[in-house]
Amino acid sequence: MKVRLKGVNRVSVKLANGDRVTYYYAWKGGPRLPGKPGDPEFIAAYNAAVAQKAKQPTGTIQAILNAYQDSPKFNDLAPRTRKDYVNHIRKIETEFGDFPLAALHDRRTRAEFLGWRDRMAVKSRRQADYVFATFAAIMAWAFDRGLTVANPCERPGKLYRASRSDSIWTQADEDALLKVAPPRIRLAYLLAVWTGQRQGDLLRLTWTAYDGSHIRLKQGKTGRRVVIPVAGVLKAALDEAAQDKKAVTILTTTKGTAWTGHGFSATWRKTLAKAQVTGLTFHDLRGTAVTRLAIAGCSEAEIATFTGHSLRDVGAILDAHYLSRDARLAESALSKREAHEAGTKIPK
Incomplete structure (x- = not known):
């Protein structure tokens, strides 16, 4: 007789070698269950997990x-965010x-x-902030619903401080990378720097999202839908890659399979x-795209x-992280002022 177990969460994962495996959990965020549904050990582990959950004390x-x-x-969190939250x-x-x-x-x-956060910070300040931010978010959720009488995690501040002000890809960095990058990495770079999208969204991008002139995608983190005109240099690279499609996704491994996040990284x-480019990450290409658009005279x-940011976020990014360090903007500003005070037409 087939037994139906309520709430079992099934997760399919693609391994680095391309194989797919399925893991089962007693519920979302619950303990992992051994074996497969129907196996005696699976049912026993499920019953034990449910029993343990049922007898957990209230008021804690x-x-x-x-x-x-x-x-x-x-449950409305993006899959990657939800996975991180479970670990935290x-x-x-x-x-x-x-x-x-x-x-x-x-008090x-x-x-x-x-x-506790400070003790975690001994190993990693950044990770300590991530875990405690999750704790603070959950406690704020509980306090808002009257489940707690206080929220001791409110406004904890951050231990980790980092600035990406200098983390903009220069033309020299780009030339060095493209000189040694294989076609699959070159295409990933061009997609990132010409669309300003996140790594995860680009790795999931399928050929159906590209119609020859635009890329249409839904961002995994925010759920925003963006329509991006494709620049000439990117179009040439995409059209060339389209002649030898090996997978549903645009970006693939040498075996023609979709990338995993770890494999691509x-x-x-x-x-x-190999290119001897240091101090820069793939994510910095998102900020680089924002900066290059601003330098070209684009409005927020x-x-x-292009990026899918809110207008407020674009302004904050430009103000806090990138534009304050770009000398070309200062030179452009001075040129415009001199032209104005000389009574001449402002150069474009």
Whole structure:
């Protein structure tokens, strides 16, 4: 007799060698189950997980974590974000799962929570910030719904500070990379620098998204839909690649299969090393695209149509991270001022 187990979460994963495997979890964010549905060990593990979840005490942070993972707020997150949250939640469970909600109003609780973040920061400040930001988001969600009487995680500040102000790809960097990059990496670079899209979205981009003049995609992180006109240099590269399609996706490995995130990142790093390009990442191409559009005289609204940012975010990015360090903008500003004060036409 076939037994139907409620809530089992099925996840299909593509391995680095191209094979696909399926993992099963007792529920979204729950423990992984051994074997396959119907196997005795699978059913036993499922029943044990459900029993453990049922007897978890109320009035603890664990109850808040469970409620959050059953909420639309959690389920509406992008798949990658949800996966990261699950990893962070497991760390929170280990440290504070049995922490009583009644103690949240005690001022010493905030010190306890921040002390935990500081201990994690010894290994990685950035990772400590990520985990604690997840904790803070969940506690804010609970407080907003009246599930807690206080939120000791509110406005914790950040331990990790980094500026990408100097992390813009110059023409010299581009020339060095394209000189040694194989065609599949060259195409990835051109897609990134001419569209300003994220690595994950570009790796998932299919040929059906390209009609010969525009690229249409839905961003995985924000859900925004963008329509991007294709520049001549990018069109030439895409049209050439289209003559030898090997997969549904535009970007592929040497075997003609879709990239995994880890596989692409490894090949990208090797190409950077060969080109002797240092201090730059693939993600920096997104900021580089924004900067180059701004230098070309594009308005923030025009830039936003390319990148999918909100207008406010475009302005913040340009102001805080990139344009303050680009000398060409200062030179352009001086040229315009001199022309204005001389009573001549402002050069374009």
